Amino acid sequence: xxxxxxxxxxxxxxxxxxEVTAKELADHFxxxxxxxxxxxxxxxxxxxxxxxxxxxLSDETGGSAFHGIPIGxxxxxxxxxxxxxxxxxxxxxxxPPYSATAIERLQGAVILGKHxxxxxAMGVSTESSxxxxxxxxxxxxxxxxxxxxGSAAAVAxxxxxxxxxxxxxxxxxxxxxMCGVVGxxxxxxxxxxxxxxxxxxxxxxxxxxxxxxxxxxxxxDELVGPDGFDTTVxxxxxxxxxxxxxxxxxxxxxxxxxxxxxxxxxxGLRIGIPKEYFETEGLSDEVRASVEVAIKAMEAEGATIKxxxxxxxxxxxxxYYIISxxxxxxxxxxxxxxxxxxxxxxxxxxxxxxxxxxxVGLGAEAKRRIMIGTYAxxxxxxxxxxxxxxxxxxxxxxxxxxxxxxxDVLVTPTAPTTAWKFGEKADPVSLYLADVFTAPASLAxxxxxxxxxxxxxxxxxxxxxxxxxxxEDGALLRFANMxxxxxxxxxxxxxx
Amino acid sequence: xxLSPKEIERLAKLxxxxxxxxxxxxxxxxxxxxxxxxxQLKEVEVGxxxxxxxxxxxxxxxxxxxxxxxxxxxxxxxxxxxxxxxxIEVPQVIKK
Numbered sequence: 001x002x003x004x005x006x007x008x009x010x011x012x013x014x015x016x017x018x019e020v021t022a023k024e025l026a027d028h029f030x031x032x033x034x035x036x037x038x039x040x041x042x043x044x045x046x047x048x049x050x051x052x053x054x055x056x057l058s059d060e061t062g063g064s065a066f067h068g069i070p071i072g073x074x075x076x077x078x079x080x081x082x083x084x085x086x087x088x089x090x091x092x093x094x095x096p097p098y099s100a101t102a103i104e105r106l107q108g109a110v111i112l113g114k115h116x117x118x119x120x121a122m123g124v125s126t127e128s129s130x131x132x133x134x135x136x137x138x139x140x141x142x143x144x145x146x147x148x149x150g151s152a153a154a155v156a157x158x159x160x161x162x163x164x165x166x167x168x169x170x171x172x173x174x175x176x177x178m179c180g181v182v183g184x185x186x187x188x189x190x191x192x193x194x195x196x197x198x199x200x201x202x203x204x205x206x207x208x209x210x211x212x213x214x215x216x217x218x219x220x221d222e223l224v225g226p227d228g229f230d231t232t233v234x235x236x237x238x239x240x241x242x243x244x245x246x247x248x249x250x251x252x253x254x255x256x257x258x259x260x261x262x263x264x265x266x267x268g269l270r271i272g273i274p275k276e277y278f279e280t281e282g283l284s285d286e287v288r289a290s291v292e293v294a295i296k297a298m299e300a301e302g303a304t305i306k307x308x309x310x311x312x313x314x315x316x317x318x319x320y321y322i323i324s325x326x327x328x329x330x331x332x333x334x335x336x337x338x339x340x341x342x343x344x345x346x347x348x349x350x351x352x353x354x355x356x357x358x359x360v361g362l363g364a365e366a367k368r369r370i371m372i373g374t375y376a377x378x379x380x381x382x383x384x385x386x387x388x389x390x391x392x393x394x395x396x397x398x399x400x401x402x403x404x405x406x407x408d409v410l411v412t413p414t415a416p417t418t419a420w421k422f423g424e425k426a427d428p429v430s431l432y433l434a435d436v437f438t439a440p441a442s443l444a445x446x447x448x449x450x451x452x453x454x455x456x457x458x459x460x461x462x463x464x465x466x467x468x469x470x471x472e473d474g475a476l477l478r479f480a481n482m483x484x485x486x487x488x489x490x491x492x493x494x495x496x
Numbered sequence: 497x498x499l500s501p502k503e504i505e506r507l508a509k510l511x512x513x514x515x516x517x518x519x520x521x522x523x524x525x526x527x528x529x530x531x532x533x534x535x536q537l538k539e540v541e542v543g544x545x546x547x548x549x550x551x552x553x554x555x556x557x558x559x560x561x562x563x564x565x566x567x568x569x570x571x572x573x574x575x576x577x578x579x580x581x582x583x584i585e586v587p588q589v590i591k592k
Binding site: 094095096097098187188189198202226231232234312315318319321322329333336337338339340341343347348349350351352353354355357358359362364367368370371372374375378384385387388389390391392393394395397427428429443444445450470 | 511514515519534539540545557572575577
């Protein structure tokens with residue numbers, strides 16, 4: 001097997017046993033990026049010098065899980081000394097003087113580069129990136145999804161073993177589905193967002209994109225827990241999830257049974273199928289069929305399948321598109337071209353300086369969302385829009401709480417369709433509807449993961465979403481892992 | 497709910513955006529569409545439901561009031577567009 005086909009835990013073993021050096025690993029991925037990224041454009045910045053830097057990392061591991069391991073990072077994570085732009089012109093040339101907690105936690109990791117995204121993480125295709133879109137490795141005429149489209153593409157093409165991303169309304173799960181990789185959004189508040197460029201503070205969740213649940217779990221264990229900077233981090237007990245999951249991977253036999261008696265792998269598990277998701281107009285037949293096959297497979301392994309109802313599902317996207325732009329209008333107010341980012345040469349007043357810098361530096365989608373948010377928060381509209389949406393959000397959360405007294409996990413499609421061609425969807429509202437299945441879990445703050453479950457007639461990947469109870473990230477990952485071990489997704493894009 | 501270019505001007509002013517005439521026209525149409533889409537929330541009966549403030553349930557997370565670490569001034573000034581030796585430079589704020 002090639003180095004880019006191995007699990008992170010296998011890379012760790014090879015590094016520890018001296019079979020490969022950190023430099024060889026870095027070189028391997030950097031040459032793949034050099035070879036394939038001109039076409040894919042998954043990276044905004046490649047850390048070309050990193051292979052020489054790693055020779056300063058002692059090849060004896062300091063005992064840290066990520067020492068010497070290459071990673072890639074969505075360009076919303078501040079990385080000290082490395083450009084960080086959020087794919088916006090207003091942060092062109094910005095080099096942070098510090099690194100995000102999530103970066104610091106992966107001690108000794110070798111950062112290969114920063115990944116492209118929709119500007120300020122607002123979008124479902126990377127088409128709003130100020131630096132040009134990324135391409136889907138399965139077919140470059142198609143979008144990779146978004147906003148973490150660069151990260152999903154990079155992982156799918158084997159340009160990085162794992163990527164850190166952020167998921168606000170579906171920004172890890174949806175591109176992972178479009179690119180045939182695994183994308184995990186933990187419970188809101190599990191991982192510190194210190195040093196992560198903020199989009200919507202009540203939604204933004206640091207998450208992970210990888211090619212297997214084992215790699216997701218390996219990374220998750222290192223990232224969780226309070227850091228003294230981000231006060232929204234939950235102080236939950238640190239129960240490592242990865243050892244058990246990785247052990248199952250290593251025990252996998254030829255017949256994918258992993259020692260599980262046939263028909264019993266999911267014994268005792270109660271799976272809920274939310275009927276509103278499957279009644280959604282716009283859900284493609286191929287996606288529906290593929291998800292139904294996966295559900296049947298779960299049933300065949302002893303899970304109890306139950307139809308459940310989340311009655312406010314259809315209000316999730318409208319509620320999201322009131323609350324999230326409101327938070328965007330607040331979070332993007334700091335981009336004034338003064339303390340960081342691109343400023344203007346001539347300004348008549350401070351106000352003039354702000355307006356000119358923002359006009360030139362911010363893209364159309366950013367402006368749209370700032371203005372919608374400004375409207376929803378302004379006097380006379382605040383109650384009808386923002387407060388109403390926040391109440392609907394409470395009802396959506398109640399739907400999940402109620403359903404989770406009857407079942408342990410929910411299974412749905414990740415997105416209503418597979419990837420679409422560039423330019424095919426230009427109207428803002430039609431793009432917003434790509435979040436129809438991912439937004440509810442974001443509103444409720446519960447963990448959710450997308451795993452690949454098939455490809456459509458055009459060879460484009462289909463994603464299966466598993467949604468878990470708040471703070472039960474471990475249980476969700478264990479279920480996702482078991483399902484994938486029993487139903488491996490073996491297809492690879494041509495670029496892999 | 498139709499958003500007029502005048503309404504767009506008001507929002508642009510609040511958001512400190514210097515929109516071109518073409519942008520004002522384009523956004524008036526697009527924002528009207530978006531608002532029409534989100535207005536379906538009007539249908540929802542919310543009763544006595546409290547609005548969500550923090551979805552994780554956390555509130556009032558405190559720490560001791562002690563200054564801990566600092567960034568060197570030169571490092572902080574590096575990112576500023578305009579600066580003097582020890583400060584960020586801005587157009588005059590308070591007019592005489």
